[in-house]
Amino acid sequence: MLLDSIENKLRTLFEGTLDRLLYPGISGTLSSRLVLLISEKIASEPTDSRRAPDLIDILISPEKWDAWQSARTALDEAARELETYWVEQGYTFAHAPSIKVLADPDLSAEAVEIRIDYAKDENWLGKTARQTVPRQIANDPIPAHAYLIINGKEQAALEKSVINIGRRSSCDIILADPLVSRDHVQLRAEQGKFLIFDLSSTGGTFVNNRQVRSAVLKPGDVIRLGKTLLVYNQEFPGSVETKTTYLQSQPKP
Secondary structure (H helix, E strand, O other), rough: OHHHHHHHHHHHHHHHHHHHHHHOHHHHHHHHHHHHHHHHHHHHHOOOOOOOOOOEEEEHHHHHHHHHOOOOOHHHHHHHHHHHHHHHHEEEEEOEEEEEEOOOOEEEEEEEEEEOOOOOOHHHHHHHHHOOOOOOOOOOOOOEEEEEEEEOOEEEEEOOOOEEEOOOOOOEOOOOOOOOOOOOOOEEEEEEEEEEOOOOOOEEEEEEEEEEEEEEOOOOOEEEEEEEEEEEEEEOOOOOOOOOOOOOOOOOO
Protein backbone atom coordinates (compact mmCIF):
# COMPACT_ATOMS: atom_id res chain seq x y z
CA MET A 1 0.00 0.00 0.00
CA LEU A 2 1.16 3.55 -0.70
CA LEU A 3 0.77 4.70 2.91
CA ASP A 4 2.94 1.80 4.04
CA SER A 5 5.84 3.14 1.97
CA ILE A 6 5.96 6.55 3.66
CA GLU A 7 5.33 5.00 7.06
CA ASN A 8 8.29 2.66 6.58
CA LYS A 9 10.53 5.54 5.52
CA LEU A 10 9.64 7.51 8.64
CA ARG A 11 10.19 4.48 10.86
CA THR A 12 13.66 3.97 9.38
CA LEU A 13 14.52 7.62 10.05
CA PHE A 14 13.37 7.47 13.66
CA GLU A 15 14.77 4.07 14.62
CA GLY A 16 18.34 5.25 14.97
CA THR A 17 17.50 8.25 17.13
CA LEU A 18 14.14 8.20 18.93
CA ASP A 19 14.27 4.51 19.83
CA ARG A 20 17.69 5.05 21.37
CA LEU A 21 17.02 8.41 23.03
CA LEU A 22 13.49 7.75 24.27
CA TYR A 23 12.29 4.14 24.31
CA PRO A 24 12.23 1.17 21.90
CA GLY A 25 9.20 1.09 19.63
CA ILE A 26 8.40 4.80 19.56
CA SER A 27 9.65 5.01 15.96
CA GLY A 28 6.87 2.70 14.74
CA THR A 29 4.18 4.34 16.86
CA LEU A 30 5.14 7.87 15.86
CA SER A 31 5.40 6.98 12.16
CA SER A 32 1.99 5.35 11.97
CA ARG A 33 0.29 8.13 13.94
CA LEU A 34 1.82 10.87 11.80
CA VAL A 35 0.68 9.23 8.56
CA LEU A 36 -2.77 8.43 9.93
CA LEU A 37 -3.43 11.92 11.31
CA ILE A 38 -2.25 13.65 8.14
CA SER A 39 -4.45 11.35 6.05
CA GLU A 40 -7.45 12.05 8.28
CA LYS A 41 -6.83 15.81 8.08
CA ILE A 42 -6.72 15.66 4.27
CA ALA A 43 -9.90 13.56 4.21
CA SER A 44 -11.71 16.20 6.32
CA GLU A 45 -11.11 18.88 3.68
CA PRO A 46 -13.22 19.41 0.52
CA THR A 47 -12.31 16.78 -2.06
CA ASP A 48 -11.29 19.39 -4.64
CA SER A 49 -8.84 21.27 -2.41
CA ARG A 50 -5.88 18.89 -2.94
CA ARG A 51 -3.99 20.68 -0.19
CA ALA A 52 -1.94 18.84 2.43
CA PRO A 53 -1.47 20.16 6.00
CA ASP A 54 1.84 21.92 6.57
CA LEU A 55 1.89 22.31 10.37
CA ILE A 56 2.91 19.30 12.44
CA ASP A 57 3.30 19.81 16.20
CA ILE A 58 4.61 17.09 18.50
CA LEU A 59 3.75 17.81 22.13
CA ILE A 60 6.01 16.22 24.73
CA SER A 61 6.85 16.50 28.43
CA PRO A 62 9.47 19.18 29.26
CA GLU A 63 11.39 16.35 30.92
CA LYS A 64 12.10 14.87 27.48
CA TRP A 65 12.91 18.14 25.72
CA ASP A 66 16.65 17.56 25.34
CA ALA A 67 16.16 14.04 23.97
CA TRP A 68 13.74 15.25 21.31
CA GLN A 69 16.05 18.08 20.32
CA SER A 70 18.80 15.53 19.74
CA ALA A 71 16.52 14.00 17.10
CA ARG A 72 16.09 17.35 15.28
CA THR A 73 17.91 16.19 12.14
CA ALA A 74 15.69 13.11 11.81
CA LEU A 75 12.54 15.21 12.32
CA ASP A 76 13.58 17.70 9.64
CA GLU A 77 14.29 14.87 7.21
CA ALA A 78 10.93 13.30 8.05
CA ALA A 79 9.18 16.58 7.17
CA ARG A 80 10.91 16.53 3.76
CA GLU A 81 9.89 12.91 3.18
CA LEU A 82 6.27 13.76 4.00
CA GLU A 83 6.33 16.68 1.55
CA THR A 84 7.81 14.52 -1.21
CA TYR A 85 5.29 11.75 -0.68
CA TRP A 86 2.16 13.92 -0.77
CA VAL A 87 3.39 16.00 -3.69
CA GLU A 88 3.82 12.73 -5.60
CA GLN A 89 0.20 11.94 -4.75
CA GLY A 90 -0.92 15.21 -6.39
CA TYR A 91 -1.23 17.42 -3.30
CA THR A 92 0.23 20.89 -2.73
CA PHE A 93 1.47 22.74 0.35
CA ALA A 94 0.97 26.42 1.19
CA HIS A 95 4.31 26.26 3.01
CA ALA A 96 7.00 23.61 3.25
CA PRO A 97 5.83 21.30 6.07
CA SER A 98 7.77 21.45 9.32
CA ILE A 99 7.71 19.38 12.49
CA LYS A 100 7.82 21.44 15.68
CA VAL A 101 8.45 19.99 19.11
CA LEU A 102 6.45 21.77 21.82
CA ALA A 103 6.72 21.21 25.56
CA ASP A 104 3.49 20.67 27.50
CA PRO A 105 3.98 20.57 31.30
CA ASP A 106 0.69 18.70 31.68
CA LEU A 107 1.98 15.64 29.81
CA SER A 108 3.59 12.71 31.59
CA ALA A 109 7.19 11.80 30.81
CA GLU A 110 6.38 9.16 28.18
CA ALA A 111 3.28 10.81 26.67
CA VAL A 112 3.39 12.14 23.10
CA GLU A 113 0.60 14.05 21.38
CA ILE A 114 0.47 15.09 17.71
CA ARG A 115 -1.39 18.07 16.29
CA ILE A 116 -1.88 18.51 12.52
CA ASP A 117 -3.25 21.64 10.87
CA TYR A 118 -3.03 24.08 7.97
CA ALA A 119 -1.26 27.43 8.22
CA LYS A 120 -3.97 30.09 8.28
CA ASP A 121 -2.31 33.47 8.83
CA GLU A 122 0.65 35.11 10.55
CA ASN A 123 -1.22 35.68 13.81
CA TRP A 124 -2.09 31.99 14.05
CA LEU A 125 1.51 31.04 13.33
CA GLY A 126 2.68 33.43 16.03
CA LYS A 127 0.49 31.78 18.64
CA THR A 128 1.92 28.41 17.73
CA ALA A 129 5.49 29.63 17.87
CA ARG A 130 5.07 31.17 21.31
CA GLN A 131 4.19 27.78 22.75
CA THR A 132 7.64 26.39 21.98
CA VAL A 133 9.90 26.09 25.02
CA PRO A 134 12.95 28.34 24.47
CA ARG A 135 16.30 26.55 24.33
CA GLN A 136 18.05 29.20 26.38
CA ILE A 137 16.47 28.57 29.74
CA ALA A 138 18.50 31.35 31.33
CA ASN A 139 16.57 33.90 29.26
CA ASP A 140 13.21 32.82 30.67
CA PRO A 141 11.74 35.16 33.29
CA ILE A 142 12.21 33.93 36.86
CA PRO A 143 9.02 34.09 38.98
CA ALA A 144 9.30 37.15 41.18
CA HIS A 145 9.86 36.67 44.94
CA ALA A 146 9.63 32.88 44.71
CA TYR A 147 10.94 30.84 47.64
CA LEU A 148 10.72 27.49 49.41
CA ILE A 149 9.85 27.01 53.07
CA ILE A 150 11.88 24.04 54.32
CA ASN A 151 10.28 21.94 57.07
CA GLY A 152 8.35 25.00 58.21
CA LYS A 153 11.53 26.72 59.44
CA GLU A 154 13.99 28.02 56.84
CA GLN A 155 13.30 29.87 53.63
CA ALA A 156 15.33 29.49 50.46
CA ALA A 157 15.01 32.20 47.84
CA LEU A 158 14.69 30.97 44.25
CA GLU A 159 16.66 33.54 42.27
CA LYS A 160 18.23 31.38 39.56
CA SER A 161 16.70 29.95 36.41
CA VAL A 162 18.02 26.45 37.21
CA ILE A 163 18.15 25.23 40.83
CA ASN A 164 19.41 21.80 41.89
CA ILE A 165 18.20 20.32 45.17
CA GLY A 166 19.63 17.29 46.96
CA ARG A 167 22.25 16.05 49.44
CA ARG A 168 25.24 16.74 47.18
CA SER A 169 27.44 19.57 48.44
CA SER A 170 27.38 21.25 45.02
CA CYS A 171 23.57 21.55 44.96
CA ASP A 172 22.03 25.01 45.16
CA ILE A 173 19.81 23.87 48.02
CA ILE A 174 21.38 21.19 50.22
CA LEU A 175 19.07 18.96 52.26
CA ALA A 176 20.58 16.99 55.17
CA ASP A 177 18.09 14.16 54.84
CA PRO A 178 19.45 10.60 54.35
CA LEU A 179 16.33 9.69 52.36
CA VAL A 180 17.00 12.47 49.84
CA SER A 181 19.14 11.53 46.82
CA ARG A 182 22.37 13.36 46.15
CA ASP A 183 20.77 14.91 43.07
CA HIS A 184 17.07 14.65 43.81
CA VAL A 185 15.19 17.34 41.88
CA GLN A 186 15.78 20.31 39.65
CA LEU A 187 13.71 23.49 39.42
CA ARG A 188 13.67 25.33 36.09
CA ALA A 189 12.17 28.71 35.30
CA GLU A 190 10.26 28.26 32.07
CA GLN A 191 7.77 30.75 30.61
CA GLY A 192 7.51 32.65 33.90
CA LYS A 193 6.85 29.61 36.09
CA PHE A 194 8.95 27.15 38.03
CA LEU A 195 8.81 23.53 36.91
CA ILE A 196 10.07 20.73 39.13
CA PHE A 197 11.78 17.67 37.63
CA ASP A 198 12.63 14.45 39.46
CA LEU A 199 16.24 13.46 38.65
CA SER A 200 15.63 9.70 38.83
CA SER A 201 15.73 9.91 42.62
CA THR A 202 15.60 6.78 44.76
CA GLY A 203 12.65 7.80 46.93
CA GLY A 204 10.68 9.76 44.35
CA THR A 205 9.25 13.28 44.32
CA PHE A 206 5.77 14.08 45.61
CA VAL A 207 3.76 17.26 45.02
CA ASN A 208 0.62 17.54 47.13
CA ASN A 209 0.92 13.81 47.99
CA ARG A 210 1.06 12.81 44.32
CA GLN A 211 4.23 11.29 42.91
CA VAL A 212 5.45 13.20 39.85
CA ARG A 213 8.29 13.13 37.37
CA SER A 214 7.64 16.75 36.47
CA ALA A 215 5.08 19.37 37.44
CA VAL A 216 4.37 23.09 37.25
CA LEU A 217 4.60 24.62 40.72
CA LYS A 218 1.89 26.89 42.09
CA PRO A 219 2.00 28.94 45.31
CA GLY A 220 1.06 26.71 48.23
CA ASP A 221 2.21 23.44 46.65
CA VAL A 222 3.76 21.04 49.15
CA ILE A 223 6.76 19.08 47.88
CA ARG A 224 7.98 16.00 49.74
CA LEU A 225 11.50 14.67 49.23
CA GLY A 226 12.32 11.85 51.64
CA LYS A 227 11.23 13.18 55.05
CA THR A 228 11.70 16.79 54.00
CA LEU A 229 8.73 19.03 53.26
CA LEU A 230 9.14 22.04 51.00
CA VAL A 231 6.36 24.56 50.48
CA TYR A 232 6.59 26.60 47.29
CA ASN A 233 5.41 30.19 47.60
CA GLN A 234 5.69 33.67 46.13
CA GLU A 235 5.47 37.08 47.76
CA PHE A 236 3.31 39.33 45.66
CA PRO A 237 3.45 43.16 45.86
CA GLY A 238 1.95 44.33 49.15
CA SER A 239 2.60 41.09 51.02
CA VAL A 240 4.33 41.04 54.38
CA GLU A 241 8.10 41.00 54.10
CA THR A 242 9.78 37.99 55.70
CA LYS A 243 13.38 37.15 56.46
CA THR A 244 14.89 34.77 53.92
CA THR A 245 17.75 32.32 54.38
CA TYR A 246 19.75 31.83 51.18
CA LEU A 247 20.90 28.24 50.81
CA GLN A 248 23.42 28.37 47.99
CA SER A 249 26.30 26.11 47.04
CA GLN A 250 28.79 25.90 49.86
CA PRO A 251 32.45 26.53 48.97
CA LYS A 252 34.72 23.51 49.23
CA PRO A 253 37.41 23.65 51.93
